[in-house]
Amino acid sequence: GQQVMQIPQYQHVQEGEDFTTYCNSSTTLSNIQWYKQRPGGHPVFLIQLVKSGEVKKQKRLTFQFGEAKKNSSLHITATQTTDVGTYFCAGPGTGKLIFGQGTTLQVKP
């Protein structure tokens, strides 16, 4: 069946370093979404990308959708302790959203 894979599973960075998580789908996606879950919290919608090659920015976060619409990335510039959490990508499957396993980011102050 359709799969959405994310790497890495975990990432520890020093505050101020950059961070990137990658998302790959086994099938072409009509769109891809990103969510953030803080420790002890619930997933919160961050952004949706729809167009091939689309790049969107939210302050220090840069989201990219691949040309083939099968992969995506989230890049955080100069991480802060507030960036701690698990980042999920999700793509539409048959009647449901399929979530990647998530990348858990730890930031050392």
Added chain:
Amino acid sequence: KAGVTQTPRYLIKTRGQQVTLSCSPISGHRSVSWYQQTPGQGLQFLFEYFSETQRNKGNFPGRFSGRQFSNSRSEMNVSTLELGDSALYLCASNWRDSLTDTQYFGPGTRLTVL
């Protein structure tokens, strides 16, 4: 608009018991999805309801069931609880149109089965 509410927030049950969880979606949203989240399995889709009808179902045993009421509130039920059912159960209020399918998650119900 008020966000998604889920009750109860925490629940402790013993094996063999059953449990009912409740979710109230964002006003105006007619679709509700349920997910099970565990450390090892991530977010696993349980089912989706739209206008009181189950529209999609994930790969969970029949012990997991749900329903939706005319006011869009939804409940999920787990019967004959097993230890492995311990998880965070998340409800998502869905907004879907021709361009987007966005999930707005509630705070979840943390279920512990002893």
